[in-house]
Amino acid sequence: MEDDLLTQLGRSLVFGSLDDARLMAQTSAPPPVQILPEANVIKIGGQSFIDRGRVAVFPLIDEIVENLGRHKMIIGTGAGTRARHAYSVGLNLGLPTGVLSVLGTFVSMQNARMLNYLLAKHGIPFIEPAQFAQLPHYLAERGAVVFFGMPPYVYWHANPAVGRIPPHRTDTGSYLVSEVFGTRSMIFVKDEKGLYTADPKKDRNAKFIGKITLTELEQLDLRDLVVERSVLDMMRNATHRRSIQIINGLEPRNLTRALDGEHVGTIITAE
């Protein structure tokens, strides 16, 4: 290889070790481009939202349609109660995390297909990971796409430190889409206003938290959280997506207001 074809960094990468800490630090610059800076990623909860059926989903679909032309939307889906059933069956039979990840993918795919049919008359496609190369085109043409929120790790899903449930599920998969494309927002649509000090469905004394940083959240050491812990871990190392908002999609206009940049739920920021 001709050395003069390579930049200084190129030379270091080709001839050095990719596991050298000093060399890794040099690969931060130049800063990454924002591939889709006008797009928003919206993750629609499985258990919290889609499992509620028509009463929850139809008004949200209407609100998504109202926002076509106003905002570009990359819509990811959660898995929900059927994933919990599949995980229970799999855990009982001793199946590894990677196989549970495959099962969770199937459920979030079902939810993506259902939303896709409800949005079909507006020309909005459902794309699988292999079709992400077409995402910019669909977004430019139709203003929205639907994808399944599970990251496509399947058998290669890393184990959690505790237990066997795949740690990187649909919140994480959706979040990573927002970070890699450098989108303008990451909105999690759930059935609660946002983050509470405990699960508000089980604890009446749970207190709402409107805005919090990762460090403050870590200090609280909550037993339960409204988003996957790995989203928070990844936010620490993120370049573009340094904040997320969790909103109650059951309340009309919340999604629209969040897309407009308003603070309607819990905002978690990296610092």
Added chain:
Amino acid sequence: MPGVTVATSLLEKGISEEESPILSELPGSKDGRHHVQSMLMRESLLDKDVQKSTETPVFKMLPEAHVIKIGGRSVMDAGRAIVYPVVEALAQCLKTKKLIIGTGGGVRSRHVLSIGIDLGLPTGVLAQLALADSLGNAHILGTLLAPFGVVAIPPEIFGHLLPLFIASAPGVIFNGDPPYSLWEHLPPSGRIPPHRSDAGSLLLAECFGCKSLTLVKDVDGLYDRDPRHHPGVGLIREIDSSDLKRRNFESLPFERVLLDLLENARQLRSFQIVNGRRPEQIVAALGGEHVGTIVYGNRKNN
């Protein structure tokens, strides 16, 4: 499963969930969400106690298969003089053992990473780009191992069909990379994708409950300093992951993320690094001998 039975019988009889005596009797079932009865029903999967309750023994899918990762730059890019003896060693192993062979991307991966970084592309895109180079190396090695019945399998079907291939062929080759692509995790420093072909090979060995993981590199194992730049440094024969983390070596002959992955592994307890320049080490390592450096995982929370 009770949940399946309930749901199926509801569908057959055309009864809505609201009318179902079985589901409406469940405590808290009127929270507006349509649940399927299961151990995790209505639970937050983010609850630490719920997570702890899911720690149970794991079924091994391919307990007799060995996973072996052939280095990209260290072996594949080194040319015929190095690659052909490695192929011979693998062929010898294939006579008695089932091998799952992963390959690294080598120099071409590093080149595309450097161009991608220069163009400002994010980690997920870099991971997607690099997949092509390890896949190229899988096809190169697959060509040389074709006479022994081993070929490269397309990544899209590899995981799902692996048990079939292992039952019907002496071995298979895949691009060692995990399919993280655009969904690659963000490294704590810089932009290089942290899960490359060492990590993909380890994750595969762990998920399928394989017998061993061997990483074939161009050094005899782990040294406290890079032996290519510091002659005379001593080889570390065995070490555990927490000791390795504590000593915080500036450079490692394998991907750093392996330490975390190994600590969280339930089935795979260790991996061995061997030197591809000494192909007899490959045969010995797959035979269960300790020839290079063995890294053990310290399970936390156990």
